[in-house]
Structure formats: C-alpha cells, structure tokens
Amino acid sequence: MTAATEFDLKSFVLLRLGELRYAVAADATIELLPLSRVFRFPHKTPEIEGVILRRGRIIPVCDVAEALVGKRTVSRRYYLIATRRFGSQTEWVALPVTGECELINAGLTALTAASETDEPHVGGWLSHEGEIIEVLNLGALTPGPDQPLPQRRVPQQLQTEPAGQDEAEMRP
Amino acid sequence: MPAPAPANPRALPSEQIILFRIGEQLFAVSSASVQEVRSADTLASAATEISVSSVPQVRYFMKRGEQVLFLVDGAAHFGLPASQGILAFVLRNTRAVLLVHSIEKMSTMTRLQALPLTFCHEERQWYRGLTALDQNVVPVVYPEGFLSAENLALLDAAFPPKGETPGKQNAPGTEFIP
Secondary structure, three states: OOHHHHHOEEEEEEEEEOOEEEEEEHHHEEEEEEOOOOEOOOOOOOOEEEEEEEOOEEEEEEOOHHHHHOOOOOOOOEEEEEEEEEOOEEEEEEEEEOOOOEEEEEEHHHEEEOOOOOOOOEEEEEEEOOEEEEEEOHHHHOOOOOOOOOOOOOOOOOOOEOOOOOOOOOOO | OOOOOOOOOOOOOOEEEEEEEEOOEEEEEEHHHEEEEEEHHHHOOOOEEOOOOOOOOEEEEEEEOOEEEEEEEHHHHHOOOOOOOOEEEEEOOOOEEEEEOEEEEEEEEOOOEOOOOOOOOOHHHHEEEEEEEOOEEEEEEOHHHOOOHHHHHHHHHOOOOOOOOOOOOOOOOEEOOO
C-alpha cells in the first residue's frame, strides 16, 4: 500500500440495530460499553432515555433506533459511546446497539456523499462487502439546541462543569 | 508547639445539598436555597386557592408580610404521577414554595456536571446540573426554575382573587441556616 492510498482510507465503526447496519466515523466514537444501569429523571426530551454513569462521567442515552428503524431497540447488548458536536462543544452520547461493532477502513471510492434528497441524519453512503450502508450524521440524529445555549448564571457556590469534561476536580 | 497543618491545597470545593423525593424520584437542592422546611399541613390555613389554567402546578398562594408566595406542586411541575407533597420548602430569593414528599438526607456534593446539551427542552430551566452520589445520578434543581417570569406575571395578574383574603400565618417551621 502506498502512502497516498493509506491517506485515502477513512475509518468507520459499523453498528448494528436489529438486521440493519449503520456507520459512524471512527473519530466520532469513543468505546463500546456493556449495558449498565440507566438513571432516569423527569425531562421533556423524548429521544433521551436517561443517563449512564461511566468513570464519573454522566452520559445521556439516546436510542436512535426509533428514528432509523421505526421502533426502539428491544434486544440491546451494548452502548456505543460516540461524540456529538454542539458548535464548538463536544459531548458524549450513548447509543444502544444490538450487536458488536466492527471497525473498518474504507477507501474514499467506497464513499458517496449524501444528496439533497437524503434525510438530514444521512451523512453519506458507504459501500462495504456488497452492502450500501448509511453513514450517520449524529448531529442531526440526536437532539440538541438549534443554537448554542448561553451559560446560565449559577448563583450557588459550586460551578457546573461542562458535560463533556473528564472527571476532574471542581474549579471554585 | 507544633505548627498547624497546612490547608490542603487540593481540597475540593463542595456544596451542602438536601436530597428529597417527589413521589419515588430523588432530587437535590442546595441547602443554601432553602430558607425553611415546614409541614404542608401547617400552611393549610394560611393558603388560599388560586387557579390559572396555564400554571396548573400552582393551586395555592400565601402571604408572608408584603410578599405573596406561590405553592408549587412538585409532582405537577415535573409531570410525575404522585399526589401533592406533604412537606413545603420555602425557597430563598424566589416566590415559590415547593411541595415535596420527603427529605432523604443532607449530603455534600463536590462535583456538578452541566446538564448534557442533548437535553434541550424545559428541563434546562429546571436543573442546574447532575451530580453523582453513592453510585446514583441526581438532578440538582434550580430554585428559580419552579416559576418562570411568565408564570409569575400570570399568577400576579390573577391575584388577589375577588373576595379572597389570605389566611393567618402559622407558626414558623424549621429554619435552615446553611
């Protein structure tokens, strides 16, 4: 393999939802986790089930199956932890998946850009092993504010830290 | 005489919180935000009914000196299937008195994580953030989030209901001095 062709490769994580496979850019994924307890509390964002706790980090769980295949995942086995961008901020989100994920390298010739007629959550199309796989645009698939929200003033003693920040000491 | 131990430069800032339940759901509030905790029964004679259809979580108000306070049914506010609370948190710097079911305990939090941005609706006004305590995740409420400026304007417009006067005030409850 020449340096040029190596450069032309892009990595994707293939995730499984029932019988279907979808792709997420590998650089937008963190890890695959076994199922863990979902903590629920009242809120008004129906796409979010609750949150999980991973090494001190609180991660929202978003079941994207309903938007992609029309029903919630019933036989989920793992959470794929992916990153979701909100303007200049990046946060983690846990996507329930029904099987193990696969890391693949695809040549740029295997990629097709999304067209105007595609759904907003389609970031492109990937040809792999004779299958055409949707590349997911997580920014369109998972909920979020349309525009970055201003930080609310917190009058209490303890300042909030961004949700995407690693476990760290609080800054006074 | 031994020198005093130096202050630990790595000591984490912390905040005293009250863990409370509305129905089965656990919440936290900064204890500095709670002026007083009372049994809701002791407020009953001081409370007068009010009805504003767009603020269904408020069914009573009470007068404290010159100030009108509104009793917020926590279950209705959060959309929880529970009856009205039996304890009242008189909150500082707001006109809301929050009705809850029980106090779980007092605790200390050292870390408050902002609500993830994927939560993008009303809950952003409800919560300061989330904290992990004893392998549990607890939402930390904004005392100011129980009644918006719009809610207060609507309630004030409905107050005082014709022919109604607020009842006498009862004995004070437990003062919280954080």
